[in-house]
Amino acid sequence: xxxxxxxxxxxxxxxxxxxxxxxxxxxxxxxxxxxxxxxxxxxxxxxxxxxxxxxxxxxxxxxxxxxxxxxxxxxxxxxxxxxxxxxxxxxxxxxxxxxxxxxxxxxxxxxxxxxxxxxxxxxxxxxxxxxxxxxxxxxxxxxxxxxxxxxxxxxxxxxxxxxxxxxxxxxxxxxxxxxxxxxxxxxxxxxxxxxxxxxxxxxxxxxxxxxxxxxxxxxxxxxxxxxxxxxxxxxxxxxxxxxxxxxxxxxxxxxxxxxxxxxxxxxxxxxxxxxxxxxxxxxxxxxxxxxxxxxxxxxxxxxxxxxxxxxxxxxxxxxxxxxxxxxxxxxxxxxxxxxx
Amino acid sequence: xxxxxxxxxxxxxxxxxxxxxxxxxxxxxxxxxxxxxxxxxxxxxxxxxxxxxxxxxxxxxxxxxxxxxxxxxxxxxxxxxxxxxxxxxxxxxxxxxxxxxxxxxxxxxxxxxxxxxxxxxxxxxxxxxxxxxxxxxxxxxxxxxxxxxxxxxxxxxxxxxxxxxxxxxxxxxxxxxxxxxxxxxxxxxxxxxxxxxxxxxxxxxxxxxxxxxxxxxxxxxxxxxxxxxxxxxxxxxxxxxxxxxxxxxxxxxxxxxxxxxxxxxxxxxxxxxxxxxxxxxxxxxxxxxxxxxxxxxxxxxxxxxxxxxxxxxxxxxxxxxxxxxxxxxxxx
Numbered sequence: 001x002x003x004x005x006x007x008x009x010x011x012x013x014x015x016x017x018x019x020x021x022x023x024x025x026x027x028x029x030x031x032x033x034x035x036x037x038x039x040x041x042x043x044x045x046x047x048x049x050x051x052x053x054x055x056x057x058x059x060x061x062x063x064x065x066x067x068x069x070x071x072x073x074x075x076x077x078x079x080x081x082x083x084x085x086x087x088x089x090x091x092x093x094x095x096x097x098x099x100x101x102x103x104x105x106x107x108x109x110x111x112x113x114x115x116x117x118x119x120x121x122x123x124x125x126x127x128x129x130x131x132x133x134x135x136x137x138x139x140x141x142x143x144x145x146x147x148x149x150x151x152x153x154x155x156x157x158x159x160x161x162x163x164x165x166x167x168x169x170x171x172x173x174x175x176x177x178x179x180x181x182x183x184x185x186x187x188x189x190x191x192x193x194x195x196x197x198x199x200x201x202x203x204x205x206x207x208x209x210x211x212x213x214x215x216x217x218x219x220x221x222x223x224x225x226x227x228x229x230x231x232x233x234x235x236x237x238x239x240x241x242x243x244x245x246x247x248x249x250x251x252x253x254x255x256x257x258x259x260x261x262x263x264x265x266x267x268x269x270x271x272x273x274x275x276x277x278x279x280x281x282x283x284x285x286x287x288x289x290x291x292x293x294x295x296x297x298x299x300x301x302x303x304x305x306x307x308x309x310x311x312x313x314x315x316x317x318x319x320x321x322x323x324x325x326x327x328x329x330x331x332x333x334x335x336x337x338x339x340x
Numbered sequence: 341x342x343x344x345x346x347x348x349x350x351x352x353x354x355x356x357x358x359x360x361x362x363x364x365x366x367x368x369x370x371x372x373x374x375x376x377x378x379x380x381x382x383x384x385x386x387x388x389x390x391x392x393x394x395x396x397x398x399x400x401x402x403x404x405x406x407x408x409x410x411x412x413x414x415x416x417x418x419x420x421x422x423x424x425x426x427x428x429x430x431x432x433x434x435x436x437x438x439x440x441x442x443x444x445x446x447x448x449x450x451x452x453x454x455x456x457x458x459x460x461x462x463x464x465x466x467x468x469x470x471x472x473x474x475x476x477x478x479x480x481x482x483x484x485x486x487x488x489x490x491x492x493x494x495x496x497x498x499x500x501x502x503x504x505x506x507x508x509x510x511x512x513x514x515x516x517x518x519x520x521x522x523x524x525x526x527x528x529x530x531x532x533x534x535x536x537x538x539x540x541x542x543x544x545x546x547x548x549x550x551x552x553x554x555x556x557x558x559x560x561x562x563x564x565x566x567x568x569x570x571x572x573x574x575x576x577x578x579x580x581x582x583x584x585x586x587x588x589x590x591x592x593x594x595x596x597x598x599x600x601x602x603x604x605x606x607x608x609x610x611x612x613x614x615x616x617x618x619x620x621x622x623x624x625x626x627x628x629x630x631x632x633x634x635x636x637x638x639x640x641x642x643x644x645x646x647x648x649x650x651x652x653x654x655x656x657x658x659x660x661x662x663x664x665x666x667x668x669x670x671x672x
Contacts, residue, residue: 152358156651160610165640168632248501255503289504297499
């Protein structure tokens with residue numbers, strides 16, 4: 001019993017506590033951060049925009065793939081007809097140079113591709129990364145060697161390079177956005193695994209984990225009850241950071257012409273030809289670039305807010321503190337389990 | 341010290357094993373693709389006789405492990421290719437022949453490598469100086485206007501894709517303001533001044549994005565260290581703020597910065613591909629995009645292996661530095 005008490009007291013001062021003290025506190029801490037709230041609102045708006053893309057384009061009366069040759073001046077190399085790059089009641093944001101496709105429709109459909117690909121890829125990365133990282137840190141030296149080498153290989157093969165190379169040889173009949181998401185997910189879980197392994201090793205060396213080990217807990221139980229709460233913060237923080245990175249990578253691949261293929265619209269793809277048109281139709285460059293910028297910025301700020309909400313040391317900076325009562329509540333169930 | 345030497349040796353051996361494993365994985369992934377490998381490798385305009393010759397040279401009729409063995413042999417001791425009438429010698433490290441551009445892959449890469457190395461290492465100096473400097477400054481000026489400004493700028497930097505910032509820089513600096521000519525690569529050995537002048541914009545395009553990540557990390561690591569007990573003790577003893585920030589808190593940022601630099605190296609190489617394509621620099625990135633577009637398999641495989649080689653070396657060096665910088669790391 002006394003051993004268990006020591007263990008719980010150690011656990012109470014360890015970094016695992018605030019994460020273990022519940023999702024409610026996390027939301028309250030997120031709620032107190034203005035920048036993160038604004039970012040969350042922007043992200044929600046973007047998601048809504050992406051989901052409502054068919055509806056919005058129906059209201060506008062356009063679709064992202066129809067060519068409008070009459071709206072571009074072929075004598076001047078395909079410059080959109082009319083002021084501001086062809087902005088009108090029918091085409092809210094103007095039309096694409098050369099093809100005359102509706103820019104608003106391509107932009108909102110592009111949001112679907114960007115967010116869908118990025119979120120799918122992130123889910124794949126987190127799943128593989130956490131499993132490999134924890135297994136490497138807790139397994140025998142041999143397991144660690146094999147998994148760490150594997151992680152090294154994944155990290156050593158740069159995401160962009162591997163995705164580029166792989167996308168050239170994969171079958172072309174597979175749905176392209178899903179393929180891009182899978183390729184990004186499969187080649188870029190290395191950093192999550194590394195972070196998970198490093199964090200698990202650090203936690204493993206802390207007194208409260210040693211105490212848990214000394215009191216005879218199984219590896220699986222220590223991993224689940226002592227390490228995972230401590231892992232949640234860095235993993236969620238990094239995953240939140242991965243989403244904007246994945247958006248950038250998808251855009252970059254499409255920019256190079258190997259990601260999402262036309263006629264499916266993608267922000268990166270729209271930028272491929274944009275530099276030629278920056279004088280005649282500046283919004284052709286500014287809209288996809290701005291959309292990418294705002295999306296990645298909002299997701300990054302939200303990621304930051306999530307980190308602050310998860311970081312126990314940042315708690316004092318926020319108005320919501322860790323009251324003694326909450327602390328006692330959080331440790332109480334651990335104490336009974338530790339004693340049993 | 342002997343423990344460290346042992347660690348270095350083990351890490352070097354580990355790097356070798358990783359390189360070997362990478363070569364196996366890359367070889368298998370790219371040469372066991374669905375479809376006629378000899379036809380893909382040779383290119384769409386090859387005659388059946390040429391395709392047959394390529395199949396012979398790649399040992400495509402042999403089992404996979406023998407094919408890989410031949411590939412490895414080429415890498416380590418070189419290889420001879422019979423072209424029907426004569427024999428072409430490909431010295432080690434031989435990465436095979438590019439049938440589409442009618443060149444040895446190793447030679448092709450060697451002509452492109454200086455451009456990419458100039459770009460990446462020049463940008464690395466820039467992003468480390470800019471990134472760590474900004475991070476230290478904003479941790480030091482915590483809560484003041486400087487910090488808010490820097491945080492805003494780095495956030496914008498993190499949120500901007502490298503090809504967008506490159507595009508904007510090119511349009512503004514070269515197109516509108518005409519401060520610099522559109523970059524054209526000049527070899528360092530030809531004219532060092534022109535070399536730097538022409539690479540200035542690509543360096544900044546690549547470095548600004550990376551620097552933002554380092555600034556955020558440095559700031560976070562320093563703030564974390566500043567919140568620790570030993571810093572409070574230093575302050576209680578009356579150690580000056582400059583010393584606390586510059587010596588003791590910065591030390592806490594060393595290890596993460598080293599780790600991030602190794603981790604981000606691959607990402608920077610990916611960024612270099614975009615930068616080279618955007619600015620038309622004749623480096624291995626531009627060549628890779630070209631090789632991917634025409635599905636020139638030997639070149640793609642060679643590029644991936646060479647890039648993998650550099651990243652593995654960078655990671656091994658970082659691990660050793662990490663162990664030296666942070667004594668708490670257990671040497672295994």
